[in-house]
Amino acid sequence: VDLSTTIAGAHLDNVFFNASGVWCQHEEELQALLESGSGSLITKSATYEHREGNPSPRYLPLPSGIGSINSMGLPNEGYEYYLNYARKFDYTHAKPLFISLSGLSLADNVKMVEAFVQANLPCILEVNFSCPNVPGKPQLGYDIDAMDAALATLAPLIKKPFGIKLPPYFDIAHFDQVAAVVNKYDNLAYVTCINSVGNGLAIDLDTETALIKPKDGFGGLGGLMVLNTALANVNAFYRRLPGKQVIGVGGVVSGKEAFLHILAGASAVQIGTQLKEEGPAMFDRIKKELTEIMEKKGYKSVEEFRGKVKTL
C-alpha cells in the first residue's frame, strides 16, 4: 500500500513523523529520526536565544498509558543551531525537513523568519502558535486578533508555503474564527493540530504531590487521552480550510489512531508521547499496523480515504 503524501509541496514517502518537541532538540536525535522509518522530521521549536527550559521533572508519562504531561519550558539550542542544521541538511535525502519556530515575541519570530528566508533553504517553516504572548495574555493560538496580526506580518515575509502549530479548540465558534483568519493567507499551506491540551494537572495518590515540578504541576497533556480532541480539531479544520492541508497529531499510539486521523482529514500524522516512550523504532511498527488496516479494508493509498469520515 502507498503511505506517501505531500505537505506544502514537499514529498514524504510515508505520512509519519515526530511531533515537534520530541526527539528533535539536538542533531543526534534528528539523525536518529533520519535513520528511522519516519517520512520526515521537525525540529524542536526554536527561540531566538538558547534556552535551558524548566527544572525537572518536567515531562512524565501518566500511569496506565493514558498519556503524558509536560512543562518543558521551550528548552532549545537557539534558532541559529537549527539554521545551521538546515544549511548542512542533505535535501536530496528522501525526507523533507520542517523547522519549528516559537519566538517569545513577534519581533523574535520576525528576526528568525528573516534569517531563514535570507538563507533560502528548501526546509518548511512551521510557526508554533502555542508560543507565549504578552505575559498575562493567553497564548497566541487563543488570541484571535493577535494571531491575525502575527500572520499579517509573517506570511508575506515567509513568501513560500508554511504552516502553523495550533492548540486544541473546544468551541465551534473558535473553529470558525480561527479558520476565517487562516483562510486569509494564501501561503499558509497547512495547520498542525493539535498541540498539547494546555495546563492539565497530574497528582500522585501516595505522595499527594503534583507529578512535574514547573508551574505547580500544571502542564500540557498528550497521548491517547487527547485523541478524540485531536480528531475533532483535524476534522473541523479539514472541513473549514479548502485548498489547505491539516497535519494530525495527538493520541497516535498505533496504526489504528493514525488511520482515524487520516479519515478525519490528516495529510500527515505526527507522534509525540508514543515516540518519547518507545523511541524511533516505533515508526516501523506503526507503518506496519497502518498498512495491515488498509489491506484489510482494501485501501491502496491514504488518498483513497483521507477526510472520508462518514456521519450518521
Ligand SMILES: CC(C)(C)CCc1c(C(=O)O)[nH]c(=O)[nH]c1=O
Ligand atoms: C508551551 C510553550 C513553552 C509556550 C511552547 C513550547 C511547548 C512545550 C514546551 O516546551 O513546554 N510543550 C508542549 O507540549 N507544546 C509546546 O508548544
